[in-house]
Amino acid sequence: MAAKSKRQQMVDLAVLAPLDWIDERTAFVRGTKWFLFRNVPRDISWGQTLGSAALTAFIVQTLTGAILALYYKPSAAIDPVTGKPVAYSSIEAITDELTLGWLVRGMHRWGASVFIILLFLHMGRVFLFGAYKYPRELNWITGVLILALGMLMGFTGYLLPWDQTAYWATVVGINLNGTAPFAGPWLAQFLATGPEIGTNTLPLYYGLHMLLLPGALIALIFVHIYLVTRLGVASPPWSTEAAGRERPAAVPPAGTRAGLVRGSGGD
Amino acid sequence: MARDLGELNREEYARYKDDVKKDGKGFFPFAMWHDTVMSFVVVCLIAALAAIWYFDADGVEPGLLGPWYTEPADPGTTDFIPRPDWYFYFLFYLLRIFEWPETVFIATVGIPTICLILLLGLPFYDRRRERRPTHRPVAMVAAVLTILSMAVLTWKGATAKEALGSELLLLVPSWAQEQGFADDPQAVAGAELFAQTGCLNCHIYLGQGSGSLGAPDLSEVGQTNDTEYFVRYLANPAAFGNNVMGSYSYLGQDNLEALGAFLEASKGGE
Numbered sequence: 001m002a003a004k005s006k007r008q009q010m011v012d013l014a015v016l017a018p019l020d021w022i023d024e025r026t027a028f029v030r031g032t033k034w035f036l037f038r039n040v041p042r043d044i045s046w047g048q049t050l051g052s053a054a055l056t057a058f059i060v061q062t063l064t065g066a067i068l069a070l071y072y073k074p075s076a077a078i079d080p081v082t083g084k085p086v087a088y089s090s091i092e093a094i095t096d097e098l099t100l101g102w103l104v105r106g107m108h109r110w111g112a113s114v115f116i117i118l119l120f121l122h123m124g125r126v127f128l129f130g131a132y133k134y135p136r137e138l139n140w141i142t143g144v145l146i147l148a149l150g151m152l153m154g155f156t157g158y159l160l161p162w163d164q165t166a167y168w169a170t171v172v173g174i175n176l177n178g179t180a181p182f183a184g185p186w187l188a189q190f191l192a193t194g195p196e197i198g199t200n201t202l203p204l205y206y207g208l209h210m211l212l213l214p215g216a217l218i219a220l221i222f223v224h225i226y227l228v229t230r231l232g233v234a235s236p237p238w239s240t241e242a243a244g245r246e247r248p249a250a251v252p253p254a255g256t257r258a259g260l261v262r263g264s265g266g267d
Numbered sequence: 268m269a270r271d272l273g274e275l276n277r278e279e280y281a282r283y284k285d286d287v288k289k290d291g292k293g294f295f296p297f298a299m300w301h302d303t304v305m306s307f308v309v310v311c312l313i314a315a316l317a318a319i320w321y322f323d324a325d326g327v328e329p330g331l332l333g334p335w336y337t338e339p340a341d342p343g344t345t346d347f348i349p350r351p352d353w354y355f356y357f358l359f360y361l362l363r364i365f366e367w368p369e370t371v372f373i374a375t376v377g378i379p380t381i382c383l384i385l386l387l388g389l390p391f392y393d394r395r396r397e398r399r400p401t402h403r404p405v406a407m408v409a410a411v412l413t414i415l416s417m418a419v420l421t422w423k424g425a426t427a428k429e430a431l432g433s434e435l436l437l438l439v440p441s442w443a444q445e446q447g448f449a450d451d452p453q454a455v456a457g458a459e460l461f462a463q464t465g466c467l468n469c470h471i472y473l474g475q476g477s478g479s480l481g482a483p484d485l486s487e488v489g490q491t492n493d494t495e496y497f498v499r500y501l502a503n504p505a506a507f508g509n510n511v512m513g514s515y516s517y518l519g520q521d522n523l524e525a526l527g528a529f530l531e532a533s534k535g536g537e
Contacts, residue, residue, distance in 0.1 A: 035294075036294060036295040036299070037293065037294070037295060038293075038294050039287045039288060039291030039292065039293060039294065040287065040291055040292060040293075040294045040297075040298050041283075041286070041287055041291050041292075042290060042291055042292045044298060045301070046301055046305070048298070048301075049301045049302050049304075049305035050305075052302040052305065052306060053302075053305045053306060053308075053309045055306075056305075056306035056309045056310060057309055057313065060309075060310060060313055076340070084339045085339050085340060088336070088339040088340070091336055092336065095321075095335050095336070096326075096335075102317070102321045102335075103314070103317055103318070103321070105317075106316070106317025106318070106320050106321050107313050107314055107316075107317045109317070109320070110313055110316035110317050110320060110332075111313045112352075113316075113352070113353065113354070114309065114312060114313050114316070116354050118309070124410070124414075127389075127406070127410055128400055128410075129398060130397070130398030130399070130400075130403065130406075131398070132389055132390045132393075133276075133390060133393070133394075133395075133396065133398060134276040134280065134390075134396070135276070135280055136390075137390035137391070140389060140390050141387055141390070144383070144386045144387050145387075148383060151354060151355075154352050154354060154355075155351075155352075155355070158351070158352055161336050162339065162340045163336040163337040163338060163339060163340055164337040164338045164339070164340055164341065165336075165337045165350060166337075166340060167340035167341070167342070168350075169350055169351045169352070172351065172359070173351060173355070176358065176362070176375040176376075177375070177376075179371045179372040179375045179376060180372060180375070180376040181372060181376070184372070184376070196342070196517060197342065232283065232284070232287055233298075234283075234398070235283075237398035237399045237400070238399055238400075238401075241290075243282075243283045243286035243287045243290070243291065244279050244280065244282040244283030244284075244286055245282070245286075246279075247282075
């Protein structure tokens with residue numbers, strides 16, 4: 001084996017050795033290679049970027065949401081300084097006073113709508129391509145669950161600014177749930193933390209919006225992406241070079257039937 | 268010999284894997300490049316929406332994309348227009364269609380639950396191998412109808428105004444004139460509450476509202492009972508054998524008395 005240059009030895013020591021160390025224990029490098037260096041059908045194009053676009057919107061939501069969580073206070077008590085609810089005052093402070101707070105809050109607010117729109121577009125694309133069929137049924141089911149949880153995120157996040165819009169939209173939302181047969185009254189009681197929205201409601205929605213729902217959503221997104229990577233992306237069904245297309249049965253060379261071609265007999 | 272569906276599916280998928288392996292392109296860098304460009308567009312779009320929203324509005328003053336925030340939440344006020352976020356407008360509008368209490372749960376819980384079950388079950392009841400849209404007429408017609416009805420319901424929900432309190436409020440002076448309670452401030456306050464709290468979603472008053480669904484016309488209700496009775500009734504309709512109407516006790520005693528005064532003053536006009 002040829003002696004390595006000094007430079008090569010340095011690279012080995014600083015980069016490759018730690019990576020090997022990690023990979024030996026976690027298969028992280030192999031996993032990344034498996035994710036990145038796989039083939040996809042040659043005929044896929046922009047239509048198949050909607051899923052990763054939705055993922056991007058979700059990442060924007062996670063990052064902006066984490067920053068907002070540092071400054072937001074989920075309390076409906078009246079702030080003695082401002083004379084307004086604590087939650088409302090903290091939203092005011094984030095929007096008006098915090099450096100670039102308006103951008104973080106604005107991106108979180110509008111990112112939610114963009115996320116939902118992209119989920120619907122992605123779902124429409126998958127439906128059009130028939131890509132929910134074998135073997136990708138579970139991709140579809142996890143996707144539908146992600147959409148449902150995304151809408152629940154929208155519902156629980158809407159209350160947090162604790163302004164009139166937030167409050168009354170949530171009142172309506174809770175009343176809607178309350179009309180369900182059997183579970184309705186219980187559900188409404190749970191969502192309002194009592195017969196009516198009160199001081200406990202805001203912490204409940206904050207906990208659901210920050211902890212429970214995002215946790216479930218992130219887990220589902222991981223499963224979804226794992227399945228997409230494992231099973232592969234479907235070709236557009238109308239593509240003439242679609243991966244997995246039916247091939248016409250090979251036409252036997254002329255004369256085969258008559259046994260005139262050598263080696264064709266006996267079939 | 269006809270082969271079963273599972274076998275055909277597995278063969279097709281085996282062909283797919285084979286084709287992708289031999290003939291595909293690398294996810295990295297080709298597909299990932301598209302994804303990166305698209306992600307960049309998405310982030311720019313979100314930031315642009317945030318900027319338009321922020322710079323066009325000022326505090327509670329709405330701009331093109333609405334205000335930064337509305338007034339602080341106040342359970343005591345009633346001059347609100349409850350609006351969910353846009354992706355719940357379809358539900359909001361379904362509620363207008365199924366507004367009579369016995370049918371409300373169809374809109375609020377029934378239809379969304381059925382939709383969710385249909386969506387989740389799609390790969391299990393649509394089991395044909397065919398993926399070309401032109402060869403899936405039922406799926407395509409169903410998709411177009413779903414998109415159309417969602418779009419129409421969302422649009423109607425966004426532009427709905429028939430029962431919005433702020434607009435019915437404009438009718439209060441004419442009611443006061445017709446019923447002759449213009450110089451009774453308590454009754455006028457009650458009339459404003461009546462307009463704002465959605466009473467006309469079910470009741471009729473002087474030709475306004477939607478009484479076709481069975482709730483009584485209240486234009487002359489003042490001939491039957493007095494303020495004290497109406498206050499007790501509004502606080503607990505169930506105690507009067509009315510299991511359809513909900514309680515309005517959340518409005519508070521003062522507001523209920525104003526409503527009662529308004530109803531007592533409603534004698535049907537001249």
